Amino acid sequence: MRYIRGFALALTLALLVGLAGPGQAQKALKIFMVPKFTGAAYFAATEKGAKEAVAELKGRGVAIDFLYTGPSVANTDEEIRMIDDLVAQKPDAIIISANDAEALVPVAKKAKAAGIKVITYDADVADPTARQWFVNQGTFTLVGGALVDVVAEQAGNSARFAVVSADPGAFNQNSWIAAMKARVSAKYPKMQLVDIRYGLDKPAESFSVAQDLINKYRGQLDAIIAPTSVALPKVAEAAEQAGLAGKIVVTGLSTPNDMREFVKKGTVKTVVLWNPVDLGYLAVYVAHATITGALKEGMAKQSVRAGRLGTREATAQLNDITAKGPLTLRNVILLGAPFRFTKENIDKFNF
Amino acid sequence: MMMRWGRELTILAALALLSGYLSLTQPNFRDAFTLSTILTNAAYVGVVGIGMTMVIVAGQIDISVGSMLAVCALIAGTLARAGAPMFLVVLTSLALGLGMGALNGALIAYLRIPSIIVTLATLTALRGAIVWWTKGYWVMPLPPGWKFLGTTHILGLPLPVWIGWAAVLAAAYVLAHTIIGREVYALGSNPQAARLAGIDTARVTFWVFAVSGLLVGLATMLHVTRFSMVQTQEGLGLEFLVITAVVVGGTNIFGGSGTVVGTYLGVLLLTVTSSALTFLGISATWDQAIRGAFILVAVTADIVRTGRWRQPVRWAR
The missing domain is CATH 3.40.50.2300 (Response regulator)
Structure with missing residues (x-):
């Protein structure tokens, strides 16, 4: 009898432990x-x-x-x-x-x-x-493609655009550019990437290459893409100072805080990134x-x-x-x- | 006269040749706006170049100019955002530049630490301080008055161009025609002789660095007031550009000779060369190579001309 009670106790304990099991989840x-x-x-x-x-x-x-x-x-x-x-x-x-x-x-x-x-x-x-x-x-494909889509929407399917990148050896920059080219040939056959220049992620250099592009192609350049956040505000600044704000499409990769002023002024209508x-x-x-x-x-x-x-x-x-x-x-x-x-x-x- | 201004005339000829070719082949290069952008981009580099010329003529080197420019720019911007009037902002930038230059100068002149070491340290330390202080955030938005200095035009050219020219001419006069100016050359060409001639070499060295800093403070105001934000990356690599311009401009890298007019022409030549790459559609990867080639040609020409290769190298005393 004592054994049976002992057994019952053990069973109850086991049951209790068993019940505690799902509790662990x-x-x-x-x-x-x-x-x-x-x-x-x-x-x-x-x-x-x-x-x-x-x-x-x-x-x-x-x-x-x-x-x-x-x-x-x-x-x-x-x-x-x-x-x-x-x-x-x-x-x-x-x-x-x-x-x-x-x-x-x-x-x-x-x-x-x-x-x-x-x-x-x-x-x-x-x-x-x-x-x-x-x-x-x-992905590079999605982001590079989105930048080209922005240019197409704002400057037309036959836009001539240039890129102001960071360093000629920067892997991510070059990958976005490769994706841009792929998007252009796949979707916008009349669009043309006319030039790629490098600001080396230095503000002064980014500014002057943007100016050089604007000065060289005056009137024949519809858009500039800057896939680097250091260069993008400088490209916008160069467009403004050349009197081309709103006339030349400027877009690129950056953050809302860094580009807020230019977006509100309308010099840059769209900044691409992820949320x-x-x-x-x-x-x-x-x-x-x-x-x-x-x-x-x-x-x-x-x-x-x-x-x-x-x-x-x-x-x-x-x-x-x-x-x-x-x-x-x-x-x-x-x-x-x-x-x-x-x-x-x-x-x-x-x- | 030809001999004395030989180097300047050579660069001027190179500049004329390059600009002439660009003007003939690229109609948009002839544009007044293109000219104005090139002169404006060269202005602040030229002002930093004045100080660098003095430093190098004195037989020293200053590689901290880019970091000093960034510090001046970020603090000036912060002050302007806080509502300080622009004249106070400009004064602060000048004072900061002077202060940092004086620190370099004191360590070099009085503690006798080699200038390459001191300015390497300030180059790095100031950049580090910027990262620590700003956490990478840019200074913006800036008040409307901020861009007055950088974007006001007089006779078709932006104010920085005029201020840059005035600074170059003033410095050219001081270096050529005043006692302190001549002392800088004396110190650079032969420090022992300069000391024996009664020149307080430590004092001259100190002031050369202090003035270099002051000019960085001025250059900062000519540069960043063209933009509606101050980026933390401002001034990165500026030392390379300026030292290249100084050497291309005919200043002897071992000290003792050189002119600020030569440096200014060197800055213009480098600026036009950079633009030429875009205008002529030459791959931008050549930019660095061309700058490097300029240095080699200039220094080799210098060494051959002066017979310096026969003398022992003394640098960064």
Whole structure:
């Protein structure tokens, strides 16, 4: 009898423990987000979007412990050290923007090996197997293409345009230019890229090459694209001082804060970039879907539901254009079409 | 006369040749606006070049000018944003330039640290300070009065061009016809002899750097008041451009000889060359190579002309 009671007690205990089992799923998910550095308005915008997504998920009953932390300045060693410390806290997922694509591979691999879901956003690590997903803010193809589309819309399908780039050897600049050329030949056969000049990401040089282009092609140049944020305001300034504000299309890649004045004046009607708020927002949804198993690494044809953004496709292989030829991106989730900042929406952004 | 102004005449001829060719083949180069943009872009570099000429003539080097320009520009911009009247903004830029130049000068003249080391340190430290202070944020928007200096035209040319010319002429006079001016040459051509002749060499060295800083402060105001924002990257690489212009302009890199008129012509030649690349459709990758070739040609010509290769190199004392 005593044994039976003992058995019953043991059974009850076992049942209680068993009941506690599902309770463990209610334990908050730990999601950490590590930007290249904190304090920059750009990354603060990604944080804002991430927290928005966390709040929405919480509203749907998902308990999340969210932590946004990173080096105070762009510092690869510091970022690696911080991720190391965070890995020791055994989060469910970690979202990283890599200061150095190569240098962060080992620490990302270590985190992944510890069972942590590793998501990169904004800046990927060099080895796609070191993480589950890269939340890509815009491929070269999409961003370069969008710049050409802006020129076509504002200066016509047969526009003659020039590019003021940074350094002749800058990989990202040259890749965007390669994508522009591809877009022109695919969609606007009458459009012409007449010249590419380099401001070396120095304000004075960017200004003078923009002036040289304007002076040389006076009246025969419809647009200038500056895919670098240092040169774009200088190109706008050169257009203004030549009396061509509004007459020559100036567009490029930059942030709302840096270009606000020129956009409001109308010298630059459209600035192309992506929306970092949405980028951070999507990254959290991707992290969550990876934790729950809704997104499985390496499986083709998947999609992730990301709140107000709708669904985004998760692609095992995505082809992009670069300066060094075609590139296949592995396991990426695209944010979507590049964002256009205009007079109408620019004041909604602070980065 | 021909001999004395030999180098200046050579550069002038090169400048005339290049500009003449461009004017004949490129109708838009002849345009008054093109000329005005080239002169304006050269103005501030020319003013920095005055100081650099003095420094190099004195047998020294100053590679911190670009960082000093950025510091002056960012602080001037911040002050203007805070509502300070423009004359105060200009004075601040001059004072800041003078102060930073004096710091360079004191370390070099009185602590006897080689100028290449001191100005390398200030080049780096000031850039670092900028990153720390601005966190990469540009200074903007600037008040409407900011662009008065940079965009007001007199007789068809922007104010910076006139101020630049005035500064070059004034400096040419001071260096050629005043005691302090001659002392700079004496110091650069033979420091021992200068000391024995009773020149306070430390004092001259100090002031050369201080004035170089002051001129950077002035150049800053000629440059950044053309734009509606101050970018943290302002002045990057300016030292290379200016030193190239000084050397191309005929100043002996080992000190002792050189003129600010030569430097100004050197600045113009480099500016026109840069524009020529765009006008002639030459790949921009050649820009650096051409600047490098200019230095080699100029320095080699100098060394052959003066027979300096027979003397031991003394530089950055």
